[in-house]
Amino acid sequence: MNIQDTIQQLRSELDQHNYNYYVLDQPQISDFEFDQKLKELQTLEAAHPEFFDVNSPTQRVGGAITKNFQTVVHDYRMYSLDNSYSKEDVVDWETRIQKVLGNVPIEYTCELKYDGASISITYENGKLARAVTRGDGFQGDEVTNNIKTIKSIPLQLKGNYPLHFAIRGEIILPFAGFEKMNEELIEIGETPYSNPRNTASGSLKLQDSAEVAKRPLDCLLYSLVGNNLPFQSHFEGLQAARDWGFKVPNEAKLAKNIDEVFEFITYWDTHRHELPYETDGVVIKANALSYQDELGYTAKSPRWAIAYKFKSERVSTRLNSISYQVGRTGAITPVANLEPVQLAGTVVKRASLHNADQIEKLDIRIGDTVFVEKGGEIIPKIIAVDFEKRPEQSEVTHYITNCPECQMALVRSEGEANHYCPNFYGCPPQIIGRIQHFISRKAMDIEGLGGETVALLYNNGLVHNYADLYDLTVEKVLPLERMAQKSAENLVNGVGKSKEIPFESVLFALGIRFVGETVAKKLAKHYKTISALEQATLEDLILVDEIGERIAKSVIEFFANEENRAIIERLRLQGVQMEIVEKVNPNATTKFLGKTFVVSGVFEEFSRDDLKKAIEDNGGKVGSSISSKTNYVVAGDNMGPTKLEKATKLGILILSEENFKKMLYED
Structure with missing residues (x-):
């Protein structure tokens, strides 16, 4: 079999396995076996760019930037x-x-x-x-690059399909x-996202398809259009x-008459709550x-279709007041304080109003x-105002x-x-x-200290920042x-024991905006000490694996502040x-x-961190990006095709995990 045939066979196999996993939920091979095949295909495609195919399974990771959607x-x-x-209403429609x-x-x-974002996908040949x-x-808007990252959407069809047609569906974000x-x-x-539908819709308009690829979007398809x-x-x-x-929901049913339609409606009006995603009704279509x-x-x-909307459990109540909460990053969230009312089995007293735009929209x-x-x-929300009952003197x-x-004047950045x-350093909340x-579990994990006690310590003047925790004594808190x-x-x-918490957790605990647990680990591993991170430039930070400009700017701003330092x-x-506590490896050498x-x-x-440590323990240097100065690329499963292609073009030796082990352990 020649190279082109091998590449095509691998693509077909991976497409089928992708379908088995993401559409049928019936995987036939392990994740490891799938990744091995994908890696083999990536290597062959990088070595033979003349056989590049935009719809190859290797292209689902995204990476294309779309500044303006056509x-x-x-x-x-x-x-x-x-x-x-x-x-x-349904009977009237049938009549x-x-x-x-x-x-x-x-x-x-x-x-x-x-309940998702509607999409039309065209297939040719x-x-x-x-x-x-x-x-x-x-x-x-054309969002092709973003849609290709959703693994339940086929890039290449199988069977006897029309040469040209479109299929319609909904891009959804499952609850989990x-x-x-x-x-x-x-x-x-x-601030968390308000609901799955808007988040799914917003995801389609992200400029970087690699960011879309990170989101667990799915696509449920329901209608074909075309000639003949x-x-x-x-x-x-x-x-x-x-x-x-295509992933077409199995819940669809053929009803022989309107009575069977109503049976379907009655069943799903109750059982829809068992589904892993949002659904707000039933669509009824003349079948022929x-x-x-x-x-x-x-x-x-x-005329041949109608949507029956399920009745969301809705109640009316009085809005007594609007209060405003301040988060730890300073974000303001308006909250509706309601006359208590029963809703879906719970007493609702409050509901989020999200932001100023939502308040204005609802009037x-x-x-x-x-x-x-x-x-x-899940989340109580105000959907409308009963204007007929509005008090005459309302403001x-x-x-x-x-x-x-x-009482500091609020700010609102463009696009937010x-x-x-x-007032980051003077606002109590x-x-x-x-x-x-x-003090939280994933940060300093301080036992014996909870959120309410922190507020108590602050309100009694015992702490003004997290460094003050280490000055506490039994006599002060008793x-x-x-x-x-x-x-x-x-x-x-508990405070004393937290001094043993490793540096990467400390860095997360500092609360730098956009620096979550994973980012903190990457920064800690890369810079190794707080001093090195403090002195990093914007350009240096952006070169760190998976650190974008937004995170980099936030880190720079944090360390630019004298009080933080x-x-x-x-x-x-x-x-x-x-700083990272380096474990001494008695077997370390200078071979690299x-x-x-x-x-x-x-x-x-190996974990990637273990590999990097082995390289550094033996005198080598770990780079964050491939350049002409790179000597070796240690390539694991799911290596990005862009990196693979760049390494191949530069003639850099690509090592498998097994090859690296041989280099590491050979005399």
């Missing part, structure tokens, strides 16, 4: 659906279409209505050609992925799409394509009667201009939704929040409310770990002296 006219218009909110069709028996396709957002239905993204945002002190499609009904089309490799053609369209919607005022729902069945809500805690209090972050001898001793001992010096004098290595990918026996 507006593209849809080949086939994307219509909206008429909504219904009762079974009577209307029966009048057109002549009272014939009608089968219906019932599908769940997924079985290959993904372009992906376009819904836009206004006539035209949308959404919650994980929010946990990571909270960890670095940022090879089936007679919508339900047949769904099955054909599955056969070609000939009937769809005969029924046609109104100016906005197909919400104190004393209004408001409608509250559970957003994504327009003006967003606060000053911090509610320290939130207002911020800039920010100070308390930073100390609470400092007079505090609800503080006994044993708990005071535990607190002080003074606090760090106090921590150092107290014995807090401010004068050689520069770049480590990329995932390894079976």
Whole structure:
């Protein structure tokens, strides 16, 4: 078999395994075996760029930058659906279409209505050609590079497919992925996303497709459009799409009459809560394509389809007041304080209003009667105001201009939704929040000290920053409310023990904006000491693996502040770990002296950090990026194709994990 055939066979195998894993949820090989095949394909493609294919499985990692999304006219218009909110509405709809069709028996396709971002994906000769957002239905933004990073979307179809067609679907963000993204945002002190749908939609317009690739997006497809499609009904089309490799939800059902439609609605009105993603209704379609053609369209919607919207549990209550919370990074979050009301099994007293734009959009005022729902069945949110019940003397809500805690004038940066209090070092909630972050489990993990106690210490003047924790004594904390001898001793001992916490956790504990747990580890491993990091330039920081300009600027700003530097010096004098504790390797040599290595990918026996340490222990240097000064690239699974291509072009020797081990252990 020649090289081109080998490459094509590997692509086909990987496409099939991708389909088995992400669409069928039935993997046939292990992750390791998949990664080995992908690595083999990456190596062959890098060595033979003449066989490059934009739809190769190696291209899903993203990396393309789109500054301006091109507006593209849809080949086939994307219509909206008429909504219904009762079974009577659905019966009325059936009556209307029966009048057109002549009272014939009608089968219906019932599908769940997924709450995501609509997408139209065009395939030509079985290959993904372009992906376009819904836009206004006539035209949308081309987001092809971003869509290709979603692994459940096939890049190459299989079977007997039409030469040219488009498929429609919803880009969604499953609850589990959404919650994980929010946990990571909270960890670095940022405002969490409001709901999965908006987050999925916003992801499609990110300029860097590599960032999109990091998000756990999925795509559920539900409709094929094109000329002379090879089936007679919508339900047949769904099955054909599955056969070609698309992820079409199995919940879709063929109903022989309207009674079976209602059975479907009744079932999913209850069981939708068991799904891993948001769904807000059922879409009902006349199944026969000939009937769809005969029924046609109104100016906005197909006559042959209707959406039945599930009733979100909604209650109305009074808005008593709006308060404003200050986060540890200074972000201001407006909160609606409500007359307590039962909603989805819990008593709701408060709901987030997100930001000034949301307040203005709702035109919400104190004393209004408001409608509250559970957003994504999780977070209470105000969805509308009952203007008919608005008090006559109500006043327009003006967003606060000053911090509610320290009265400093708020700022709002261009392109950001939130207002911020800039009084980073004098605003009590920010100070308390930073100390609470400092003591948290993933940071300094201080036993015997909780968030409420931190507030108590601050309010009693015992701490003003996290360095003050190390000056606490049993005698100082014992007079505090609800503080006994044993708990005071535990607190002080816990603070003392935290001096053993490794440097990477200390760096995370400092609370530098955008520096989460993972970024802190990368910076600690790269710079090794707080002094080296403090002296790093913006250009130096950006060269560190996975450190972008936003993080780099935040680090520079943090260390440019004199108060931060003074606090760090106090921590150092107290014995807090401010450098990596290097373990002495008795087997270290100078065999790699004068050689520069770049480590990329995932390894079976070594962690990447272990590999880097082995290189440095034996006199070598670890580079963060490939250049003409690089001597070796140690390539693991999932090594980026761009790095592989660059190394190949520069003639740099690429070592497998096994090759590196031989070099490391040979005499």
